[in-house]
Amino acid sequence: MTNKTIKIVVAISGTGRSLENMISRENSNKCLYQVVGVISSSGSCKGVEIAKHYKLPLYIDTFKSSLEIEEIEKLREWLNNSKADYIVLAGFLKKFPLLNPWKNDRIINIHPALLPSFGGKGMYGAKVHQAVSKSGVTTTGATVHFVNEKYDEGQIISQVKIEITPHLDFESIGKKVFEKECQLLPETLNLLAEKKLPLEDRSVYQIKS
Numbered sequence: 001m002t003n004k005t006i007k008i009v010v011a012i013s014g015t016g017r018s019l020e021n022m023i024s025r026e027n028s029n030k031c032l033y034q035v036v037g038v039i040s041s042s043g044s045c046k047g048v049e050i051a052k053h054y055k056l057p058l059y060i061d062t063f064k065s066s067l068e069i070e071e072i073e074k075l076r077e078w079l080n081n082s083k084a085d086y087i088v089l090a091g092f093l094k095k096f097p098l099l100n101p102w103k104n105d106r107i108i109n110i111h112p113a114l115l116p117s118f119g120g121k122g123m124y125g126a127k128v129h130q131a132v133s134k135s136g137v138t139t140t141g142a143t144v145h146f147v148n149e150k151y152d153e154g155q156i157i158s159q160v161k162i163e164i165t166p167h168l169d170f171e172s173i174g175k176k177v178f179e180k181e182c183q184l185l186p187e188t189l190n191l192l193a194e195k196k197l198p199l200e201d202r203s204v205y206q207i208k209s
């Protein structure tokens with residue numbers, strides 16, 4: 001492990017595909033992050049099985065809209081013990097509490113479209129790709145952004161763009177986008193580890209697809 005390596009905790013709610021992708025790249029010598037724990041808003045999703053398979057520390061909570069102070073403190077303590085530098089929301093469908101010291105620039109989310117388009121409350125998974133397909137746009141992609149109190153509205157850090165034929169079926173869009181997400185998220189984490197992101201002028205870093 002180099003001293004550039006950052007520790008990340010990944011928060012999930014479902015299949016954990018992004019989690020698995022991040023873990024699978026950890027042994028490459030280009031990887032500058034290490035997954036040190038998983039937070040799940042469901043005790044029975046596939047992502048939890050992945051966390052158990054890799055023997056990662058696991059934190060499960062329903063993340064109902066109004067977390068009690070004790071629950072917040074329990075989560076903070078777990079995160080402190082994990083020594084996480086960043087919290088990465090990857091398919092996490094609830095509001096993540098903006099805890100010190102991670103709030104502002106240490107909690108990031110990946111969204112499967114080019115924000116600020118096709119984002120916001122209720123826009124997740126297939127719903128995003130259905131809206132993209134219906135709209136007839138010819139460019140979509142994925143976005144990594146800092147998390148703030150509003151769904152998908154935090155500062156955009158990086159994006160990847162892909163060309164699609166207008167009204168391509170949503171399943172095909174989802175497949176193409178996820179392939180690129182598998183590149184975007186690890187590359188963004190590496191650049192965060194190297195302190196090359198976010199870009200100083202707050203412009204959006206575009207990865208080559």
Ligand code: GRF
Pocket residue numbers: 012013014015016017018019047089090091092110111112125142178181
């Ligand atoms: C990805 O498409 C990501 O953009 C979004 O959730 C999906 C990953 O969730 N935020 P999962 O790994 O399939 O549960």
